[in-house]
Amino acid sequence: MYDIIIIGAGVIGAFIARSLSIYELKICVIDKHIDAAMGTSGANSGIIHGGYDAILGSLKSTLNIKGSNQMKKVCMDLNIPYENCESLVVAFSNEEKKVLELLKEQGEKGGIKGLSIIGGQEIRKLEPNLNHDITWALLSKTAAIVSPYKMTINALENAAINGVEFFREYEVLDINKGSDIFIVKTDKENLKGKVVINCAGIFADEISKMVGDESFKIIPRSGEYILLDKSVGNLVNRVIFQTPTKEGKGVLITRTVDGNLLIGPDAKVINDKTLHETHRDVINYVYQKGLKTTDKIPLHQSITTFTGVRATPSTGDFIIKESEKCKHFINVAGMDSPGLSSAPAIGDYVLNLVKPMFSDITKKTNYTLTLPNKKYFSNMTVNEKKQAIKKNNQYGKIVCRCENVTEAEIVESIHMTIGATTVDGVKRRTRAGMGRCQGGFCLPQVIDILARELKIDKKEVQKGDKGSYILTRRTRV
């Protein structure tokens, strides 16, 4: 019997698990995918928003501002790549400047520091590659960029080290509530729990419906991106947004925390929540929108495209509360942007909802909120590299040449508490396969290492989700 069952191993489920994991509670996180961060948390812009654009007093605004204030420390504690790179919202007319003024005013009322409106000359000093018809910009000093999948995986790793169990490939099919106990029916087994927390992202309305709560709908809105090579990552120094409209924040251009250039997303309501493909016409639209900000986008340097799906709530705001229809069932739903920026604050917010549900909740005597300090090999100094190789000669073997990922890092990623079990799992933890060749060179070696470390046949190694086997048979003996 679990005290708490968390449905969904995205960034929200992971940070809630982390916040709860320091208490004497038996907790599990379950996800239908083979790994954490395989939903929206694995495909977004990776921006920690300044917090000025959500309506003041809404949960989105409050939790974005709190989350963004916590983020630097959280990322340091959990080895999550983070860079306080700042952002600009650019305006092309005096009409748009008025929107910037409203955003600034709203942000300042919310207590956000470091907001200012700057003119053309200063903009071009900060960002020489932006188009010259940009006349004004809102500068936000607190905006930052992070690695969204590392953020999710490392928060869940922290929770797992504190004793939270993680069940992969457990799809929730139904939930029954007895007098006091939930039976969460999955395709593997039935799990019993006293409290259920619904963090199922774009499927949160369907999970909520299982306990008779249909008070909200999730409207899936896709966003497609173009990712460009690291060699052009410095086209911009900050996150560059266009002035927001009713449709959202619009197409942005940013360097990612790993050094690539990212352009996107569009925003389109879709019917099928399971579709994650990209489309030629949408990618072209994203490119054209990006050109409005800078006509210097080197499209020939693009290395991949991808789609993320927003869980837009029918209510307009984050839904974080105990269901009115079902006691001890907490919905954490409608987590569209700025869900990532808010995640640590959402963890604490949900902890406060959970505490009164248990009469004698006490802290564990032995817990941690930090992960051992670890640097990517590629970020080490020459001396640090030498030391690492001396301790473990697997650091001396580069497997992914684009990203300089060593065999030691891949082996470590497989043996984490919530270790990688697939090629994509290794990629999200180490960056092997994320570079210019997108795994073209390192894939065979990563398969070998996974098979060796997991003690499975190479044919059993999967790329991503269920059934994504890579090798089928020998073609040459």
Ligand SMILES: Cc1cc2nc3c(=O)[nH]c(=O)nc-3n(C[C@H](O)[C@H](O)[C@H](O)COP(=O)(O)OP(=O)(O)OC[C@H]3O[C@@H](n4cnc5c(N)ncnc54)[C@H](O)[C@@H]3O)c2cc1C
């Ligand atoms: C295009 C785009 C750009 C964005 N950019 C930003 C940004 O720059 N900054 C920012 O702050 N936010 C951004 N966001 C929002 C942010 O990505 C989300 O708020 C966040 O990732 C939501 O996390 P989650 O854990 O709620 O959902 P998910 O990451 O989707 O996790 C939900 C999990 O539930 C699991 N699940 C669902 N149904 C079941 C079931 N039946 N059984 C078991 N498991 C189930 C899924 O497999 C999934 O892993 C963006 C979103 C999109 C789409």
